[in-house]
Amino acid sequence: MPKKVRIALDAMGGDVGASVVIPxxxxxxxxxxxxxxxxFGDRALIEEQLAKHPAMNAVSQVVHTDVTVSMNDKPxxxxxxxxxxxxxxxxxxxxxKGEADVAVSAGNTGALMAMxxxxxxxxxxIDRPAIAAVWPTKxxxxxxxxxxxxxxxxxxxxxxxxxxxxxxxxxxxxxxxxTVGLLNIGVEEIKGHEEIREAAEQxxxxxxxxxxxIGFVEGDGIAKGAxxxxxxxxxxxxxxxxxxxxxxxxxxxxxxxxxxxxxxxxIGYLFARDAFxxxxxxxxxxxxxxxxxLGLQGVVVKSHGxxxxxxxxxxxxxxxxMVHYDLxxxxxxxxxxxxxxxxxxxxxxxxx
Amino acid sequence: MPKKVRIALDAMGGDVGASVVIPxxxxxxxxxxxxxxxxFGDRALIEEQLAKHPAMNAVSQVVHTDVTVSMNDKPxxxxxxxxxxxxxxxxxxxxxKGEADVAVSAGNTGALMAMxxxxxxxxxxIDRPAIAAVWPTKxxxxxxxxxxxxxxxxxxxxxxxxxxxxxxxxxxxxxxxxTVGLLNIGVEEIKGHEEIREAAEQxxxxxxxxxxxIGFVEGDGIAKGAxxxxxxxxxxxxxxxxxxxxxxxxxxxxxxxxxxxxxxxxIGYLFARDAFxxxxxxxxxxxxxxxxxLGLQGVVVKSHGxxxxxxxxxxxxxxxxMVHYDLxxxxxxxxxxxxxxxxxxxxxxxxx
Numbered sequence: 001m002p003k004k005v006r007i008a009l010d011a012m013g014g015d016v017g018a019s020v021v022i023p024x025x026x027x028x029x030x031x032x033x034x035x036x037x038x039x040f041g042d043r044a045l046i047e048e049q050l051a052k053h054p055a056m057n058a059v060s061q062v063v064h065t066d067v068t069v070s071m072n073d074k075p076x077x078x079x080x081x082x083x084x085x086x087x088x089x090x091x092x093x094x095x096x097k098g099e100a101d102v103a104v105s106a107g108n109t110g111a112l113m114a115m116x117x118x119x120x121x122x123x124x125x126i127d128r129p130a131i132a133a134v135w136p137t138k139x140x141x142x143x144x145x146x147x148x149x150x151x152x153x154x155x156x157x158x159x160x161x162x163x164x165x166x167x168x169x170x171x172x173x174x175x176x177x178x179t180v181g182l183l184n185i186g187v188e189e190i191k192g193h194e195e196i197r198e199a200a201e202q203x204x205x206x207x208x209x210x211x212x213x214i215g216f217v218e219g220d221g222i223a224k225g226a227x228x229x230x231x232x233x234x235x236x237x238x239x240x241x242x243x244x245x246x247x248x249x250x251x252x253x254x255x256x257x258x259x260x261x262x263x264x265x266x267i268g269y270l271f272a273r274d275a276f277x278x279x280x281x282x283x284x285x286x287x288x289x290x291x292x293x294l295g296l297q298g299v300v301v302k303s304h305g306x307x308x309x310x311x312x313x314x315x316x317x318x319x320x321x322m323v324h325y326d327l328x329x330x331x332x333x334x335x336x337x338x339x340x341x342x343x344x345x346x347x348x349x350x351x352x
Numbered sequence: 353m354p355k356k357v358r359i360a361l362d363a364m365g366g367d368v369g370a371s372v373v374i375p376x377x378x379x380x381x382x383x384x385x386x387x388x389x390x391x392f393g394d395r396a397l398i399e400e401q402l403a404k405h406p407a408m409n410a411v412s413q414v415v416h417t418d419v420t421v422s423m424n425d426k427p428x429x430x431x432x433x434x435x436x437x438x439x440x441x442x443x444x445x446x447x448x449k450g451e452a453d454v455a456v457s458a459g460n461t462g463a464l465m466a467m468x469x470x471x472x473x474x475x476x477x478i479d480r481p482a483i484a485a486v487w488p489t490k491x492x493x494x495x496x497x498x499x500x501x502x503x504x505x506x507x508x509x510x511x512x513x514x515x516x517x518x519x520x521x522x523x524x525x526x527x528x529x530x531t532v533g534l535l536n537i538g539v540e541e542i543k544g545h546e547e548i549r550e551a552a553e554q555x556x557x558x559x560x561x562x563x564x565x566i567g568f569v570e571g572d573g574i575a576k577g578a579x580x581x582x583x584x585x586x587x588x589x590x591x592x593x594x595x596x597x598x599x600x601x602x603x604x605x606x607x608x609x610x611x612x613x614x615x616x617x618x619i620g621y622l623f624a625r626d627a628f629x630x631x632x633x634x635x636x637x638x639x640x641x642x643x644x645x646l647g648l649q650g651v652v653v654k655s656h657g658x659x660x661x662x663x664x665x666x667x668x669x670x671x672x673x674m675v676h677y678d679l680x681x682x683x684x685x686x687x688x689x690x691x692x693x694x695x696x697x698x699x700x701x702x703x704x
Contacts, residue, residue, distance in 0.1 A: 137602070240592065
């Protein structure tokens with residue numbers, strides 16, 4: 001019998017907690033029956049939900065804790081108050097101890113990042129972790145990173161992001177050599193910050209077997225699917241993601257209003273209902289839920305704090321896939337291919 | 353008789369040149385008959401277009417030059433090759449000499465910025481210029497800056513952007529005290545780069561009469577209209593703008609495809625045609641064309657290089673409004689209110 005995927009859930013994470021986390025995990029379980037869950041949090045709240053989801057109940061083990069990291073805690077506070085005791089920490093700890101293959105939390109991003117980094121440590125050669133997510137594009141899907149884990153960073157950091165993002169794209173999209181673009185404010189070589197130009201030079205010079213560097217990509221290139229992997233530091237990545245989300249939401253609202261304003265439009269809506277449904281499905285932001293924390297010695301997935309059960313299920317799916325296709329091994333292989341320090345062929349001291 | 357608004361046009365600017373610039377200006381002229389034009393570029397090409405637009409011809413004066421800044425020139429190349437001779441330079445020069453009130457160009461952004469800065473100089477107290485544009489939001493319109501003129505910058509620079517953006521919002525939206533938000537990756541005080549947190553502190557402490565600082569705004573807050581003015585440095589501003597543009601274009605394409613896929617959807621489209629037209633009008637990216645170069649001793653407007661005549665007309669409109677409502681005087685007043693160095697009450701040496 002093949003090994004099951006063991007997922008540790010921070011059952012208290014997110015704006016709502018157990019009443020989203022458990023129904024959400026149940027949806028994902030129906031899609032991937034070879035899953036087992038470790039649930040960390042308030043036993044009473046968890047069991048109340050498990051009672052409604054018998055299939056989930058059958059594959060879950062509950063570990064009680066009454067400590068929860070608040071959505072407003074600073075990372076340092078969360079580490080001080082929640083270390084060793086909080087539902088967030090315990091789900092990461094399960095990964096550390098090998099009791100789970102992946103942890104999924106909809107909790108406070110900064111706290112999750114800090115705890116994961118503190119407890120799991122970064123991979124050899126990686127200084128600073130990243131958050132990567134799948135971005136639906138015109139051409140299919142792309143991996144975009146960093147969405148806000150690490151602000152700023154040098155060329156070395158951007159190259160490491162390129163390698164890790166490529167590993168994720170290989171795993172998710174089944175690609176041998178994903179294309180990689182660096183996010184910039186122009187496609188000409190002279191544009192942008194020095195570290196981006198330097199990263200471009202390094203990626204070109206390294207000509208890695210595991211990724212194909214294609215050049216700079218502008219903000220509108222993401223939606224076009226200009227590359228399988230789009231690399232940027234965490235500030236601009238976060239801004240790009242949220243600016244796009246805001247625009248999508250604004251357009252959907254305008255469309256909804258326009259389609260209900262006149263009787264002709266309402267009739268039109270009735271006829272085209274299936275088309276609108278297809279549109280909504282295609283653009284459903286819940287489907288992009290699930291940011292993967294990359295660069296750590298363990299797999300951790302961050303769900304949007306405001307996700308509903310359907311949205312949380314997608315984050316659990318992402319966790320499942322990362323384990324099922326062995327992301328961590330793949331990243332490690334990519335980082336260590338050609339025996340050692342592929343990230344810094346010219347300046348090896350920078351990775352030590 | 354009231355004074356006319358005199359607009360200098362770089363007739364060779366943009367991907368197409370005179371055959372977009374002149375028909376575009378003619379559209380704007382129909383909306384603002386109190387306009388006069390100075391046209392710089394290839395006389396033959398310009399006159400060919402003017403022949404088709406007699407109203408435009410009647411209020412235009414042509415100055416011939418056969419030097420054009422290429423869309424691919426680096427700013428330094430453009431300055432070297434095109435200074436004193438190119439259509440771009442001459443339109444800026446007309447502003448410098450007081451022969452025009454504003455220059456509008458669809459040419460190379462970097463070159464336009466460099467020439468404008470070199471020839472017009474920055475305003476007292478302003479080190480580095482910015483590009484600002486109007487962003488259509490759920491609540492109305494907002495001014496967003498910097499969209500790519502200056503990458504990075506300290507707290508002082510962000511405060512200057514806030515003041516200049518507020519002046520533009522006052523002029524455009526007729527507001528006494530526009531609300532201002534700083535773009536950041538979270539709304540909590542601890543988030544983001546140090547310079548952003550510092551700018552937030554300064555804006556709060558200064559409590560300026562000309563603007564109301566409301567705090568951090570995330571990427572999705574722009575589309576929500578979270579503030580009348582959204583301030584960020586040029587890299588993230590450019591990325592946000594283009595990520596949003598890319599998303600809007602992607603959604604429009606998906607919608608178009610969905611509405612033509614089945615016969616039911618096509619019938620629905622016929623009924624709801626007016627609604628779709630309203631939607632398209634509302635989201636027409638051409639209407640947001642026209643970035644204003646702020647911080648210079650003169651008004652310069654940048655049109656998108658790929659704009660069509662309708663789009664270029666909106667950029668000319670922006671130029672017209674900036675002059676008509678006297679943006680420059682307003683910015684100067686704001687910069688100099690309270691007698692001197694309003695941008696640095698705590699560290700006056702930084703503005704000198």
